[in-house]
Amino acid sequence: MKKHIPNFITLLNVFCGCVATVFAVLNKLEIAAIFVALGIFFDFFDGLAARVLDVKSELGLQLDSLADMITSGLVPGIVMFQLLAMSQTSGWGDGSHFFIESGELKLVHLIPFFGFVITMASGYRLAKFNIDENQTSSFIGLPTPANALLILSLPLILLYQNNDFLNTLILNQWFLILLTVVSAYLLNANLPLFALKFKNTSFKDNAMRYIFIIISLVLIVTMKFMAIPLIILFYVVSSMIQERL
The missing domain is CATH 1.20.120.1760 (CDP-alcohol phosphotransferase transmembrane (TM) domain)
Structure with a gap:
């Protein structure tokens, strides 16, 4: 059972x-x-x-x-x-602006479909993960859940941060297209990233994990949803630093 x-x-x-x-x-x-x-x-x-x-x-x-x-x-x-x-x-909007009504399905814009590059890159990353025996205690490339949190943080920032600069940036199509490309790259990049899996509670063996968790909590408390992109960035940078040590 x-x-x-x-x-x-x-x-x-x-x-x-x-x-x-x-x-x-x-x-x-x-x-x-x-x-x-x-x-x-x-x-x-x-x-x-x-x-x-x-x-x-x-x-x-x-x-x-x-x-x-x-x-x-x-x-x-x-x-x-x-x-x-x-x-x-x-x-x-409510989603209706994607298509013209009156019984016929007509595309208004094609650019939004570029967002599914993230889905394609995620599928490729997950397929690679399933056949890769080197990703048991660490990751190669950004894990899909971390990438999902990054993308899902954007509408939450729009709704709750109340910052005109951030709102303008997030609703800029070129920023979104660039972020989509960066997201797809990070998912499949040959970039070693540590996993939050503790084999023991020793600070010496898990120093980077403890530091990452503490800094992440501080960022969330002080910056709310804006903290999520910063945490993902810190995760990537700290993993690169750990790899060089």
Whole structure:
């Protein structure tokens, strides 16, 4: 019975990804972000449950990546689609501005579809991860959940930071296109990044992990949702520093 527990937790990630997809399509990005965060929570604990119960399996590995493809691959692509669409109309709409009505389906803009480059890059990254035996204690390239948090932070910053400069920047199509390209690159870059997996509680063995967690908490408390892009940047930079030490 216990061997099914991690897979059930992974399926909760699938469910959250499906719900987030619905709300992202409806342009309810705040609710989509909540379910993505829940999905990432389950994504963390399915692996933890598998290790604690000692029931790791090939099925679990494949199922985990399929769940991530929805929650951390498809949803960020849809969110970027919505943001790029907003950049074409300079406002927060209800999703109807993508198509002309009166019974015929006609595209108004093609640029928003560029956002699905993130979904494509996520799929490629997850496929590589499944066949790479060198990513057990660390990652090569930005993990899809971290990338999903980066993309989902943008509508939250728009809604809650109340900063005219940030709003203008986030709704700039060239910024969004550049971020999409950078996101796709980081997902598949040959860049070693540490994983938040503690083999013990020793500060000496986990110094970078402890420092990262403490700084991340401070940033979240002081900067709210704006902290998320900074945390991802710090994660990449600190991993590069650790690699050189």
